[in-house]
Each structure stands twice: as structure tokens, then as C-alpha cells.
Amino acid sequence: MGTLTVDLGERSYPIIIGRGLLSQAGSHLKKCGIRTGSPHLIITDSNTAPLYLEKLQSALESEGFQIVTAIVPAGEQSKSLAVYEEMMTRAITGGLDRKSAVIALGGGVVGDLAGFVSATYMRGTYFVQVPTTILAHDSSVGGKVAVNHPLAKNMIGAFHQPVLVLYDVDTLQTLPDREVSAGLSEMVKHGLIWDESFAHWCRDHAAELLALQPEALEYGLEKGCAVKAEVVSRDERENDLRAILNLGHTIGHAIEAIAGYGEFLHGEAIAIGMVGSAKLGVRLGADPSLETETVSMLKALRLPTVLPGHLSTDDIMSAMSHDKKFTEGQMNFVVPKAIGSVEFVRGISSDMVRDIVDELKKGEA
Amino acid sequence: MGTLTVDLGERSYPIIIGRGLLSQAGSHLKKCGIRTGSPHLIITDSNTAPLYLEKLQSALESEGFQIVTAIVPAGEQSKSLAVYEEMMTRAITGGLDRKSAVIALGGGVVGDLAGFVSATYMRGTYFVQVPTTILAHDSSVGGKVAVNHPLAKNMIGAFHQPVLVLYDVDTLQTLPDREVSAGLSEMVKHGLIWDESFAHWCRDHAAELLALQPEALEYGLEKGCAVKAEVVSRDERENDLRAILNLGHTIGHAIEAIAGYGEFLHGEAIAIGMVGSAKLGVRLGADPSLETETVSMLKALRLPTVLPGHLSTDDIMSAMSHDKKFTEGQMNFVVPKAIGSVEFVRGISSDMVRDIVDELKKGEA
Numbered sequence: 199m200g201t202l203t204v205d206l207g208e209r210s211y212p213i214i215i216g217r218g219l220l221s222q223a224g225s226h227l228k229k230c231g232i233r234t235g236s237p238h239l240i241i242t243d244s245n246t247a248p249l250y251l252e253k254l255q256s257a258l259e260s261e262g263f264q265i266v267t268a269i270v271p272a273g274e275q276s277k278s279l280a281v282y283e284e285m286m287t288r289a290i291t292g293g294l295d296r297k298s299a300v301i302a303l304g305g306g307v308v309g310d311l312a313g314f315v316s317a318t319y320m321r322g323t324y325f326v327q328v329p330t331t332i333l334a335h336d337s338s339v340g341g342k343v344a345v346n347h348p349l350a351k352n353m354i355g356a357f358h359q360p361v362l363v364l365y366d367v368d369t370l371q372t373l374p375d376r377e378v379s380a381g382l383s384e385m386v387k388h389g390l391i392w393d394e395s396f397a398h399w400c401r402d403h404a405a406e407l408l409a410l411q412p413e414a415l416e417y418g419l420e421k422g423c424a425v426k427a428e429v430v431s432r433d434e435r436e437n438d439l440r441a442i443l444n445l446g447h448t449i450g451h452a453i454e455a456i457a458g459y460g461e462f463l464h465g466e467a468i469a470i471g472m473v474g475s476a477k478l479g480v481r482l483g484a485d486p487s488l489e490t491e492t493v494s495m496l497k498a499l500r501l502p503t504v505l506p507g508h509l510s511t512d513d514i515m516s517a518m519s520h521d522k523k524f525t526e527g528q529m530n531f532v533v534p535k536a537i538g539s540v541e542f543v544r545g546i547s548s549d550m551v552r553d554i555v556d557e558l559k560k561g562e563a
Numbered sequence: 564m565g566t567l568t569v570d571l572g573e574r575s576y577p578i579i580i581g582r583g584l585l586s587q588a589g590s591h592l593k594k595c596g597i598r599t600g601s602p603h604l605i606i607t608d609s610n611t612a613p614l615y616l617e618k619l620q621s622a623l624e625s626e627g628f629q630i631v632t633a634i635v636p637a638g639e640q641s642k643s644l645a646v647y648e649e650m651m652t653r654a655i656t657g658g659l660d661r662k663s664a665v666i667a668l669g670g671g672v673v674g675d676l677a678g679f680v681s682a683t684y685m686r687g688t689y690f691v692q693v694p695t696t697i698l699a700h701d702s703s704v705g706g707k708v709a710v711n712h713p714l715a716k717n718m719i720g721a722f723h724q725p726v727l728v729l730y731d732v733d734t735l736q737t738l739p740d741r742e743v744s745a746g747l748s749e750m751v752k753h754g755l756i757w758d759e760s761f762a763h764w765c766r767d768h769a770a771e772l773l774a775l776q777p778e779a780l781e782y783g784l785e786k787g788c789a790v791k792a793e794v795v796s797r798d799e800r801e802n803d804l805r806a807i808l809n810l811g812h813t814i815g816h817a818i819e820a821i822a823g824y825g826e827f828l829h830g831e832a833i834a835i836g837m838v839g840s841a842k843l844g845v846r847l848g849a850d851p852s853l854e855t856e857t858v859s860m861l862k863a864l865r866l867p868t869v870l871p872g873h874l875s876t877d878d879i880m881s882a883m884s885h886d887k888k889f890t891e892g893q894m895n896f897v898v899p900k901a902i903g904s905v906e907f908v909r910g911i912s913s914d915m916v917r918d919i920v921d922e923l924k925k926g927e928a
């Protein structure tokens with residue numbers, strides 16, 4: 199079992215990573231100041247509930263906690279204002295007060311939704327993340343919470359830090375293969391932006407990671423979370439540094455948007471986006487091995503690196519133009535200089551970006 | 564023109580109170596760091612828009628600001644998630660980004676709604692309050708923003724401080740008489756909890772205040788805002804002290820809830836609530852003049868001090884039992900000790916409270 203700390207002054211919190219943690223949840227919540235006097239709400243989804251809800255709920259109840267639950271349909275659609283309103287109703291009928299906690303049991307969808315409920319129910323309650331996907335090593339740390347607007351993803355949200363991230367790696371054993379790879383995409387991203395040797399470790403241990411070997415998972419999640427925690431500690435509100443966490447996301451979000459959410463998992467779309475970023479890096483002067491290495495890492499993790507030809511370059515460009523980082527023919531991008539190091543570059547011409555999107559359809563340079 | 568400061572470290576902001584301020588809005592926004600590069604959204608209501616929207620909008624546009632607007636139906640019903648979602652759509656279609664401001668032009672309804680939009684659009688934008696009611700001297704200061712849930716008022720919200728409160732007292736001239744009195748109810752509340760001589764000043768200048776005499780208004784609003792600012796500066800998140808701002812509100816909210824929102828204006832309901840609090844104070848040992856003085860102040864401001872007989876005591880008691888301050892036959896109340904000084908008392912028996920609600924129907928003690 200390992201413990202990291204997200205260092206944010208009085209809002210600091212631990213990330214506890216290990217096996218068998220669900221059954222110890224009660225004592226961990228107590229250590230974080232959550233009390234048994236108020237009811238607490240677990241929000242989970244329809245895939246996660248049958249697997250882990252009873253275990254978490256009974257672990258908490260056996261320590262004297264009063265628990266109410268809400269199960270939302272699995273999938274991105276649950277990050278909506280409609281589901282958010284239902285959760286508010288559940289919180290009220292369940293008697294939650296300002297000392298209550300909202301507990302997210304699930305992946306990034308449940309984490310983002312429950313976090314926004316926690317941020318805004320009675321102007322803020324305690325928030326606990328119990329991530330059950332690999333991707334959620336990214337989403338559960340850092341306090342960005344949100345739901346989607348029909349016109350744009352993550353448009354409605356807040357910064358609301360959890361008081362605890364309790365990461366039971368045993369829960370990951372039931373993840374579908376595609377979700378495993380998609381989660382590892384954000385893991386290798388944390389290597390690519392911050393830690394060259396960790397990026398290489400991800401590639402060298404791809405087989406163990408894909409096989410959900412617990413020691414490899416624990417190590418990889420700890421390293422990934424550590425990078426995220428470090429970046430967030432230095433720039434909680436994304437004034438500057440935190441933007442590097444968006445490596446691959448500008449192109450990735452555009453792919454997700456135009457392919458129709460669902461064709462690509464988030465981690466898959468940003469894998470292609472990270473190849474695009476590497477291509478940009480090379481154009482802006484990095485060694486060409488940057489691109490080939492990036493591609494080989496992602497392939498080792500069974501992630502896509504080529505953009506399917508049926509997605510139109512025009513559509514991708516226009517989806518990116520809705521991105522806040524785009525202004526008047528100029529774009530801002532997180533660009534790698536080498537494996538493990540990135541910079542934020544402003545004023546990249548949209549013509550260059552268009553070239554790169556076209557190139558992404560051709561695969562290997 | 565007077566300027567106060569709400570002192571909250573890096574989130575400190577000015578409250579500017581004076582005449583003719585709408586037409587100077589552009590330069591005040593600029594001084595607060597709001598830039599012309601991004602579009603800004605004015606949210607106002609159907610009563611306020613025809614009176615003041617064009618004036619504010621053209622003042623801002625003449626200083627180079629790009630403005631989009633949204634007009635919501637006047638009334639508490641606009642503090643709903645449905646209207647909130649419409650405002651989010653407007654913000655997106657208007658192209659707002661993270662450097663944009665949401666500007667509330669109106670009373671507390673518009674302020675609370677626009678504030679919650681600002682708190683959560685892209686996880687937070689600049690927020691400017693341009694209050695146009697007397698009540699809003701209370702609601703525009705302190706950063707509590709919220710919308711209502713069908714089951715409970717102000718249940719969904721955040722703490723989100725404005726960067727500027729720009730209070731043009733000229734706008735108050737068009738307020739209906741009942742709204743004037745209702746707003747003065749919160750003004751005298753600020754005297755009752757904090758400043759004996761200001762409470763007496765309110766009574767002694769009731770005629771000028773009711774006649775909207777500008778000098779009296781400016782002085783009263785400045786004093787009222789100063790009390791609010793002081794309390795909020797000491798306890799932004801309502802850990803303890805800030806609760807005193809709820810004088811009269813436990814009973815007042817119950818009256819509003821059971822009478823059907825609309826029969827009483829907020830300020831009217833809390834006027835009756837403050838008489839109830841004074842009665843409680845006397846029962847707990849304060850001098851009986853506390854009650855008679857409170858009643859005379861409220862009457863001078865043409866506020867109700869008696870509970871209409873058709874409102875059932877049982878209903879009021881049960882509405883209060885939904886209040887967070889109520890647990891197991893015991894209630895917590897802000898109780899005056901004397902004019903200008905209150906304390907937070909826990910564990911008042913619900914039998915005593917019931918007696919007082921009954922007494923409130925009888926008028927003068």
C-alpha cells in the first residue's frame with residue numbers, strides 16, 4: 199500500500215493506493231474527518247454497482263456510517279444536468295447535510311458527476327473518490343469536476359478537491375480490455391509530460407500492465423498519480439503549468455466530438471492526439487525519434503495511433519476551432535520537446551495543424 | 564460615492580455605492596481587471612431590462628466591451644436549474660471563455676442565478692454584481708450564489724465572490740413600495756445584529772428611506788453593506804460567525820415556504836421572523852424593550868410584524884424541521900441579546916418555539 203499527498207495547504211489530501219482497500223474504507227474515511235452523524239451518499243454506475251457497491255457500502259456501515267446510494271446508467275450520458283438534478287433530489291431525500299460526504303465509486307464519469315454534486319449541494323460537501331478504472335488515476339486527482347452541456351463537454355463544473363482518494367487496485371481486475379488500454383493512455387501521458395524513465399517503464403512493462411498484474415498496476419498508478427499530484431499542487435486552477443496535462447487532448451477532444459462519443463474511448467482518442475503532438479514537436483525541432491518512440495509506447499499498450507480515414511480533416515479542424523485554445527488562425531498546443539518534457543506553444547498556424555491531422559491518417563511517418 | 568472593501572485576501576473586492584454609476588460601468592470593470600478581449604454576459608430580468616439594460620450595455624460597449632445579454636422572467640421561479648441551463652446555453656453560444664465576466668443586473672434573484680452561472684461556467688468566470696434592489700445590498704455581497712431545488716430553496720449553489728459590486732442608487736427610484744420596505748428589512752437586520760446606533764438610525768430615518776431620498780439611501784446601504792462585508796470577511800464559508808446573518812430567517816423561511824412563495828416577500832417574512840427572534844431573546848433573559856423596540860423599527864419601515872392567523876403553527880413547525888438547524892426536538896437559533904448584539908443558541912426546545920409562533924399571531928405582546 200502506498201500513500202501520496204496532493205499538497206494544497208489546508209486542502210491537501212491523501213491518495214491511498216493498494217489492494218483490499220474497499221473493505222477498510224470506514225477507517226480511512228474517519229481518518230479524513232468524515233463523521234458518522236450525517237448520512238453519506240455513494241454515487242456509482244450500473245456496471246460498477248453489481249461488482250463493488252455492496253462491498254463498499256457494508257464496509258462503511260459496519261463502521262457506523264449511514265449510507266444512501268444512487269446508481270446512474272454507465273456511460274458518458276450520465277454526465278448531464280438531468281442526472282445531476284436527480285442526484286440532488288437523492289441527496290435531499292436522503293437527508294444529506296453540510297457535514298455529509300458524496301462518495302464516487304467508479305470511473306471518471308461517476309467521479310466527475312459526483313464531484314460536481316458534492317461541489318454544489320448546499321454549496322459544498324465532503325468529497326471522496328473511490329476510483330475503479332485505470333483512467334481514473336487521472337480524473338480522481340486534482341479536483342476538476344464537471345458535467346457536459348449538449349453543446350460542449352465538461353462545460354459546467356467546478357474545482358472541488360476530494361478529501362481522500364481511495365484506490366483499491368483489486369477492483370481493476372474486472373475492467374474490459376479496451377478500458378484497460380484507454381486508462382494506460384493517460385498513464386503514459388504522465389510519463390511523456392514529466393518523467394522520461396516512467397514513460398519507458400510503461401512501455402517495458404506493457405505486458406504486465408495489460409494483464410493487470412497487481413504489482414505493476416500499483417507501481418504505475420502510483421507514479422501516474424504522483425505526476426498528476428505534483429502538477430496540480432503547483433497550479434491548482436490551471437493558470438499555466440497545469441495545461442501540460444492536456445497533452446494530446448486538443449486533437450483528442452476533436453476526434454471524440456466528431457466521431458460521436460462512443461466510437462473512441464477518451465484514452466484512445468488522446469493516444470492519437472499524442473501522436474499528433476509528437477509530430478508537431480518534431481516539426482518544431484525535436485528529434486524525429488520522439489515520434490517513433492511515442493508511437494511504439496502507445497502500440498505496446500494496444501492503443502490506436504492512426505486516425506481512421508473516414509473522419510474528415512475539415513470536421514476535425516472545425517471541432518478544434520470551438521476549443522478555447524484557438525484564436526484567429528492561430529492555435530496553442532502542448533508540444534513535447536523530448537520524451538518526458540513538454541512546453542506550451544502559442545500561435546501555431548492552423549495550416550500546420552491541418553497538415554498534421556492529414557498525416558495522422560497515414561500512420562507511420 | 565463611497566467605496567467599501569470586502570477583505571478576503573486575494574479574493575478581496577470593492578463595493579462602490581453612488582449615483583450615476585451605470586454610465587461609468589466600463590471604467591470600473593477595467594479597474595477590476597476585466598478585459599475587452601472576451602465577450603461578457605449580462606443577465607437581467609424582465610422588469611429590470613426595460614429600465615436599465617440599455618444604459619448599462621451601451622456604457623460598456625462604448626468602452627470597447629463586447630456584450631451578450633439574457634433576460635429571464637422576473638421572480639423567484641427563475642432561480643431554477645431549467646433557467647440555469649438556458650443561461651449556460653447562452654454563455655456557450657455567446658462565445659464566453661474563462662476570461663469572460665457574468666454580470667448580474669437586478670435584484671437578489673438575478674444575482675443568485677447569475678452568480679451560480681459564473682461559478683460553474685467553465686469552472687468559474689469573473690462575476691460582477693450590479694444590484695438594483697435595496698434587498699440586494701445584502702445578497703450582492705458575500706459570494707453566496709444558488710438556485711432552488713423544487714424540494715428546497717438555495718439547495719444548489721456555491722461560494723463565488725464577485726470581483727466588483729457596482730451599486731447605482733439611482734436605479735432604486737423605480738422600485739415598487741413593497742420591494743422598498745422588504746429591502747429595508749435586511750438593512751435593519753444588519754443594525755440589529757451588529758450596530759445598535761445604525762438600527763436606531765434606520766428607524767429615525769424611515770421616512771427618508773421609504774421616500775427613496777438619495778442621501779439617506781446611500782448612507783443606509785453603505786452601513787448595511789459594511790456590516791455584511793465585515794461579517795463575511797471574518798467567516799467567508801459560514802463556519803460560525805456568518806450564521807448571525809440569518810437572524811429571523813429560520814422562522815422567515817418557514818413562513819415563505821408554507822405561505823407559498825409570493826404571498827410574502829422575503830424581507831417581509833424575515834421581519835416577522837425577527838419579531839419571533841426578539842421574543843425568544845426576551846424569554847432567554849433579554850430586556851422586554853428588545854421586543855417592543857424591534858417591532859417599532861419594523862413598523863416604521865412599513866413591515867409586517869404579525870403572523871396572519873390562517874398560517875397553521877403545525878405547518879410552520881414542520882417546515883422548520885426540514886431546516887438544517889433543527890435536530891431531534893431541539894433547535895438552534897440566532898437570538899438577540901439587545902439591539903445590535905446577537906448570539907447563536909443551540910438546543911432551544913421546540914415547545915418554546917411553538918409557543919412563540921403562536922404568539923406571533925397575536926401581535927403586540
Ligand SMILES: NC(=O)c1ccc[n+]([C@@H]2O[C@H](COP(=O)([O-])OP(=O)(O)OC[C@H]3O[C@@H](n4cnc5c(N)ncnc54)[C@H](O)[C@@H]3O)[C@@H](O)[C@H]2O)c1
Pocket residue numbers: 243244245246249272273274277304305306307308310330331332333334336337338339340341342343352369370371372373374377380464
Ligand atoms: N476530472 C478530470 O480531471 C478528468 C480527467 C480525465 C478524464 N475525465 C473524465 O473521465 C471520464 C472517463 O473516465 P473513465 O474512462 O473512467 O470512464 P467511465 O467512468 O465511463 O468507466 C469506463 C467503463 O468502465 C466501467 N467500469 C468502471 N469500473 C469498472 C470496473 N472496476 N470493472 C468493470 N467495469 C468498470 C464503467 O461502468 C464504464 O462502462 C470522461 O467523462 C472524462 O471527461 C476527467
Ligand SMILES: NC(=O)c1ccc[n+]([C@@H]2O[C@H](COP(=O)([O-])OP(=O)(O)OC[C@H]3O[C@@H](n4cnc5c(N)ncnc54)[C@H](O)[C@@H]3O)[C@@H](O)[C@H]2O)c1
Pocket residue numbers: 608609610611614637638639642669670671672673675695696697698699701702703704705706707708717734735736737738739742745829
Ligand atoms: N445570496 C445571498 O446572500 C442572498 C441574501 C438574501 C437574499 N437572497 C436572495 O435574493 C432574492 C430576493 O432578492 P430581491 O428581493 O432583490 O428579489 P428580486 O430580484 O426578485 O427583485 C424584486 C422585484 O423587483 C424587480 N426589480 C429589480 N430591480 C428593480 C428596479 N430597480 N426597479 C423596479 N423593479 C425592480 C424585480 O424584477 C422583481 O420583480 C431571493 O431569491 C433570496 O433568496 C440572497
Ligand SMILES: [Zn+2]
Pocket residue numbers: 336384447464468
Ligand atoms: Zn484525459
Ligand SMILES: [Zn+2]
Pocket residue numbers: 701749812829833
Ligand atoms: Zn435574507
